[in-house]
Amino acid sequence: MFAWDRRAALGWRNLLSQALDSLDRAWVAITADPRGVSGRQRRLEGSLGLVKIHGADREQWQYEVTSGGRIWYAIDDDRRTLWITHAGTGHPKQTDTRGGRP
Numbered sequence: 827m828f829a830w831d832r833r834a835a836l837g838w839r840n841l842l843s844q845a846l847d848s849l850d851r852a853w854v855a856i857t858a859d860p861r862g863v864s865g866r867q868r869r870l871e872g873s874l875g876l877v878k879i880h881g882a883d884r885e886q887w888q889y890e891v892t893s894g895g896r897i898w899y900a901i902d903d904d905r906r907t908l909w910i911t912h913a914g915t916g917h918p919k920q921t922d923t924r925g926g927r928p
Contacts, residue, residue, distance in 0.1 A: 827857065827899070827908040830879065837913030838897075844915055845892050852889045852897055860901050860908055866890040870898065879909055886911060 829835035841849045855867055869875055870886045877886040877900045884900040891897055898912035 827853075827910060829913075830900070830909045830911045834910045834913050837915075838910060840915050841891055841895055841897070841913055845895055848891045848895070852891045856887075856889055856897070856899060856908060860887065860899070861885075874898075877911055880905075884909070 829838060838849075852866075855862060855864070861869075863869075867887065867889045870888050875886055876883045878884070879900050879902055882902075882904070884902055886898055886900050889897045889899070892915070895915045896912065897910060900909040900911050902909060
């Protein structure tokens with residue numbers, strides 16, 4: 827797994843310092859089965875479901891680390907790599923469904 831950008835890396839570091847045990851469980855789940863579906867792990871929907879990585883559209887998934895903390899990751903089958911596209915201790919505003927937004 828690699829951070830896609832600096833912001834994702836900083837978010838990962840924040841999760842690491844605030845929710846180490848939960849982040850460890852997330853790491854195990856994501857690396858064991860990146861496409862696993864559970865109460866905490868699912869593919870993102872709508873325009874968030876795909877992200878461009880190295881010029882190709884990749885599936886983007888989410889893992890709920892804590893009640894607010896999330897990891898978003900893209901699955902790069904070609905490189906056999908998971909790219910962390912977002913990590914943070916707060917709920918991402920992009921997934922807020924209030925106001926008719928996805």
